[in-house]
Amino acid sequence: MSAAPSQDNAARTGIIARAVIYSLLILFAVYYLLPLYVMVVNSLKPLDEIRQGQMLDLPSTWTIEPWLSAWSTAQIGVSPTGLKPYFLNSILMVVPAVAVSTLLGALNGYVLTKWRFRGDNMVFGLMLLACFIPFQIVLIPSARILGELGLAGTVTGLVLIHVVYGLGFTTLFFRNYYEAFPTELVRAAQIDGASFFQIFRRILLPSSGPIIVVTVIWQFTNIWNDFLFGASFADFDSIPITVALNNLVNSSTGVKEYNVHFAGAVLAALPTLVVYIVSGRYFVRGLMAGAVKG
Amino acid sequence: MTQTQAEIVPVLTQGADRGARETLQEWLPKLVLAPSFALILLFVYGFILFTAVLSFTGSKLLPDFSTWVGFGNYVRLFNHPNWIVSLKNLAIFSVLYIAVCTVLGLGLAILLDQKIRGEGFLRPIYLYPMALSFFVTGVAWKWFLDPSIGLEHVMHTWGWESFSFRWIKEGKMAIYTIVIAAVWQSSGFVMAMFLAGLRGVDNEVIKAAQIDGASTVMIYRRIIIPLMRPVFLSAFVVLAHLAIKSYDLVVAMTDGGPGTATWVPALFMQKFTFGRNEMAMGASSAIIMMMMIFSIIVPYLYSELRGGRRS
Amino acid sequence: MSFLQIQNLEKSFGATRILKGVTLEIEEGGFLVLVGPSGCGKSTLLNTIAGLEPITSGEIRIGGRRVNDLHPSKRDIAMVFQSYALYPNMTVAQNIAFGMEIRGVPKPERDKAIADVASLLQIGHLLDRKPSQLSGGQRQRVAMGRALVRDPQVFLFDEPLSNLDAKLRIDMRTEIKRLHQRMGTTIVYVTHDQIEAMTLATKIAVLKDGILQQFGTPAEIYNNPVNMFVADFMGSPAMNLVPATIGGNGSGLTVNFEREGRPPVSLAVTDPPSGLAGFKGKKVVFGVRPEALTDPDGADRNASSTATADLHIEVVEPAGSDTFAVTNLGGKGVVARLRADANVQPGTVTPLTFNLTKTVFFDPATENRIH
Numbered sequence: 003m004s005a006a007p008s009q010d011n012a013a014r015t016g017i018i019a020r021a022v023i024y025s026l027l028i029l030f031a032v033y034y035l036l037p038l039y040v041m042v043v044n045s046l047k048p049l050d051e052i053r054q055g056q057m058l059d060l061p062s063t064w065t066i067e068p069w070l071s072a073w074s075t076a077q078i079g080v081s082p083t084g085l086k087p088y089f090l091n092s093i094l095m096v097v098p099a100v101a102v103s104t105l106l107g108a109l110n111g112y113v114l115t116k117w118r119f120r121g122d123n124m125v126f127g128l129m130l131l132a133c134f135i136p137f138q139i140v141l142i143p144s145a146r147i148l149g150e151l152g153l154a155g156t157v158t159g160l161v162l163i164h165v166v167y168g169l170g171f172t173t174l175f176f177r178n179y180y181e182a183f184p185t186e187l188v189r190a191a192q193i194d195g196a197s198f199f200q201i202f203r204r205i206l207l208p209s210s211g212p213i214i215v216v217t218v219i220w221q222f223t224n225i226w227n228d229f230l231f232g233a234s235f236a237d238f239d240s241i242p243i244t245v246a247l248n249n250l251v252n253s254s255t256g257v258k259e260y261n262v263h264f265a266g267a268v269l270a271a272l273p274t275l276v277v278y279i280v281s282g283r284y285f286v287r288g289l290m291a292g293a294v295k296g
Numbered sequence: 297m298t299q300t301q302a303e304i305v306p307v308l309t310q311g312a313d314r315g316a317r318e319t320l321q322e323w324l325p326k327l328v329l330a331p332s333f334a335l336i337l338l339f340v341y342g343f344i345l346f347t348a349v350l351s352f353t354g355s356k357l358l359p360d361f362s363t364w365v366g367f368g369n370y371v372r373l374f375n376h377p378n379w380i381v382s383l384k385n386l387a388i389f390s391v392l393y394i395a396v397c398t399v400l401g402l403g404l405a406i407l408l409d410q411k412i413r414g415e416g417f418l419r420p421i422y423l424y425p426m427a428l429s430f431f432v433t434g435v436a437w438k439w440f441l442d443p444s445i446g447l448e449h450v451m452h453t454w455g456w457e458s459f460s461f462r463w464i465k466e467g468k469m470a471i472y473t474i475v476i477a478a479v480w481q482s483s484g485f486v487m488a489m490f491l492a493g494l495r496g497v498d499n500e501v502i503k504a505a506q507i508d509g510a511s512t513v514m515i516y517r518r519i520i521i522p523l524m525r526p527v528f529l530s531a532f533v534v535l536a537h538l539a540i541k542s543y544d545l546v547v548a549m550t551d552g553g554p555g556t557a558t559w560v561p562a563l564f565m566q567k568f569t570f571g572r573n574e575m576a577m578g579a580s581s582a583i584i585m586m587m588m589i590f591s592i593i594v595p596y597l598y599s600e601l602r603g604g605r606r607s
Numbered sequence: 608m609s610f611l612q613i614q615n616l617e618k619s620f621g622a623t624r625i626l627k628g629v630t631l632e633i634e635e636g637g638f639l640v641l642v643g644p645s646g647c648g649k650s651t652l653l654n655t656i657a658g659l660e661p662i663t664s665g666e667i668r669i670g671g672r673r674v675n676d677l678h679p680s681k682r683d684i685a686m687v688f689q690s691y692a693l694y695p696n697m698t699v700a701q702n703i704a705f706g707m708e709i710r711g712v713p714k715p716e717r718d719k720a721i722a723d724v725a726s727l728l729q730i731g732h733l734l735d736r737k738p739s740q741l742s743g744g745q746r747q748r749v750a751m752g753r754a755l756v757r758d759p760q761v762f763l764f765d766e767p768l769s770n771l772d773a774k775l776r777i778d779m780r781t782e783i784k785r786l787h788q789r790m791g792t793t794i795v796y797v798t799h800d801q802i803e804a805m806t807l808a809t810k811i812a813v814l815k816d817g818i819l820q821q822f823g824t825p826a827e828i829y830n831n832p833v834n835m836f837v838a839d840f841m842g843s844p845a846m847n848l849v850p851a852t853i854g855g856n857g858s859g860l861t862v863n864f865e866r867e868g869r870p871p872v873s874l875a876v877t878d879p880p881s882g883l884a885g886f887k888g889k890k891v892v893f894g895v896r897p898e899a900l901t902d903p904d905g906a907d908r909n910a911s912s913t914a915t916a917d918l919h920i921e922v923v924e925p926a927g928s929d930t931f932a933v934t935n936l937g938g939k940g941v942v943a944r945l946r947a948d949a950n951v952q953p954g955t956v957t958p959l960t961f962n963l964t965k966t967v968f969f970d971p972a973t974e975n976r977i978h
Contacts, residue, residue: 037436056453117325132340138565139582143343166339186692194706195680208696227429229544278427
């Protein structure tokens with residue numbers, strides 16, 4: 003495309019430019035990979051190798067001992083249970099919270115786009131704004147209401163909290179998706195005599211695969227990674243994995259078992275990493291949808 | 297195929313129970329939406345109101361609505377050195393975090409947009425930190441920057457004995473280590489946003505500019521980057537609200553330390569409310585945080601919803 | 608008695624009035640076309656007949672039955688949408704049978720109905736496909752099949768041909784007309800294409816800004832437009848609307864056109880509408896369709912009143928079957944329709960004949976016809 007005086011020159015600068023571009027890209031790839039590399043590599047070393055060697059070296063003795071310890075025997079808070087029970091707590095919390103908030107979001111999106119009413123934009127605006135509140139502002143009354151409902155410190159209580167504060171996003175996702183769904187299809191189904199729920203189940207839902215995946219991934223990642231609500235509302239038998247990890251790495255007793263801590267951190271991050279690796283495309287789309295675009 | 301009597305009759309008799317069923321169908325959408333909306337009204341707006349009222353009381357360990365102190369908590373808040381440090385840190389953190397993420401994100405997106413071989417391999421590498429929680433991010437960077445086992449130690453074992461990088465332990469510099477970790481976590485996402493924006497640019501515009509003799513740099517500077525305006529805006533809004541909410545990262549990396557060097561408003565609220573039993577002051581700090589976020593978000597959402605209605 | 612009656616229909620969204628007191632009716636087996644520019648309210652009118660949008664006031668009766676508050680599925684109507692609105696997750700057969708399935712019609716009956724409709728529309732080989740695997744024309748047929756299978760009292764068509772390419776559009780237009788002749792079911796059809804309106808309708812309703820401008824047979828609408836909007840909207844090329852002044856010569860009236868740099872043209876109006884006398888010395892708008900302004904040889908021999916004037920030709924556009932010539936009267940380009948082999952050259956002066964029995968006059972202030 004260039005009409006440079008010397009083709010040769012242009013080609014050479016082209017090569018140099020590309021070399022610079024590739025080196026920059028690779029340099030940044032290293033920057034992004036390094037922390038994960040450090041965590042994984044050091045989680046597979048015995049403790050004295052970490053102390054004597056250095057964190058970038060590959061293990062000279064490979065061991066999965068730190069992983070086993072982090073999973074089932076490490077000291078978390080006061081009891082040597084490992085992360086296992088808290089991992090299960092997180093799953094018990096995430097699964098229903100994701101399912102309920104996604105279903106409600108789908109229904110809300112359906113109503114807000116296909117059964118419009120006076121003031122619907124106002125309702126949506128208020129639900130959307132709720133996505134952006136600093137959660138600190140609801141901590142005190144939330145704790146109180148969970149107490150009054152008898153849900154303080156329970157997994158159910160955390161599920162309720164995550165459903166409520168996830169609704170804004172799930173509604174946003176489905177609303178934007180259904181906005182582009184042809185309203186004429188709904189009208190055709192109405193003329194065919196289909197009811198409100200029949201239209202939802204038979205016409206909209208079968209076409210909602212992509213947005214369901216996006217919403218589930220978004221909700222799963224957010225709820226799994228939550229620290230604030232877990233730290234504020236969880237009790238002994240409802241502590242989620244993020245908070246347990248905090249207790250693990252900050253436990254003041256005994257020597258700092260860095261290799262166990264590294265293994266624990268990777269364990270806590272594993273489910274969301276797996277989701278990301280398995281369905282990265284949808285993951286990105288979810289993030290983008292979260293940016294209100296669409 | 298004209299109508300017959302037989303077809304009209306059943307329809308007419310159905311008219312009898314029409315009233316109740318039609319009314320139900322008419323109300324059903326609103327009934328379906330109502331629980332969600334009610335939950336949001338109570339748990340978000342009701343609670344904001346609760347916290348706002350609380351911030352005018354003298355509550356300490358528990359909510360206490362009997363003592364009324366007016367704006368007293370806000371006055372105390374803005375006279376409290378920890379809050380001032382928190383605000384200063386937030387300013388440093390958010391400016392750097394937003395600026396670096398945006399520049400880095402845009403830069404990487406432009407580099408990746410040069411028909412790079414292996415893009416499909418590199419892109420997920422830049423993006424994966426977004427899948428990690430801020431908490432795990434903080435834990436990882438805490439170790440990586442820890443002088444006794446992290447980067448400094450590595451340099452020393454490699455023979456660079458004089459190398460020193462102990463920002464995380466230094467009051468003046470610790471906040472910058474949090475910026476480094478936060479940028480690591482979020483910049484890939486900003487890159488993805490810009491990449492999507494770049495891929496959406498009309499190719500014919502670029503061809504026209506090439507025919508006009510514009511160089512690649514010029515095309516980016518004069519045509520493509522100005523076209524990215526909406527992406528800049530979205531990225532700004534997302535990053536700004538993440539910055540103001542930032543809490544987990546600070547807890548994981550420094551827990552506010554050394555001293556109070558890395559306090560931010562979210563941490564302030566937590567420490568005062570639950571650590572120091574200053575519930576009313578915690579509430580007033582949360583109200584200030586909300587006002588900061590809303591001052592950015594509300595105009596943005598307003599224009600987005602407006603725009604949406606037009607198209 | 609009329610089959611579909613619409614009385615004083617009003618429809619508002621908040622403060623915006625979309626339909627302003629529309630009154631219409633069509634006999635059983637009629638083909639009513641609602642036509643007008645986009646935003647005129649024609650689709651809203653159709654949706655209110657279908658029951659997809661509630662009305663603010665007025666009355667809709669189908670077959671003598673008041674349907675104002677009836678659910679769309681109980682009005683005994685079927686609708687074909689602009690986008691066809693085929694359910695993307697269902698096959699063609701499932702699409703056609705969905706309404707019956709909802710109503711609980713047993714499977715054997717459904718299958719028979721599908722087969723009947725499929726053979727009528729020649730879509731038997733498509734029954735197992737998904738809509739995404741069909742061409743535009745095939746989708747159109749399936750959408751009609753879904754409507755036909757309901758065997759309704761009224762068919763509603765919402766711009767059904769606007770997504771097809773030009774050639775297919777003409778084929779389907781003919782097909783719709785054939786289906787209508789064959790089944791004799793009442794049809795209400797929305798379009799913005801005045802040719803579709805003319806070719807299909809037994810009655811046309813022209814709408815603008817939510818107001819019914821004129822309602823009548825295609826011939827009435829075409830030959831006797833009530834106002835300048837209808838005159839301009841119906842017909843292609845459009846009617847020439849020329850600013851003119853009415854003059855008098857003794858007992859008769861003349862219509863006079865200014866011309867830039869040339870002497871004015873004056874035509875004697877024989878048999879003027881009675882209201883025209885009141886406009887003596889005033890400005891009017893003179894309406895003449897291109898086919899009523901021809902070369903003298905091409906003039907309608909049955910016309911009882913013609914007038915010929917020498918006019919300056921600016922542009923000549925041969926169109927194959929006709930030749931269009933553009934002249935200038937009253938400061939506006941005026942199109943004349945000449946025989947294909949008419950020998951006219953741009954820049955020359957040629958005699959052109961006005962068929963005065965086909966011309967109309969409008970009051971420029973109200974834009975209404977002068978009767």
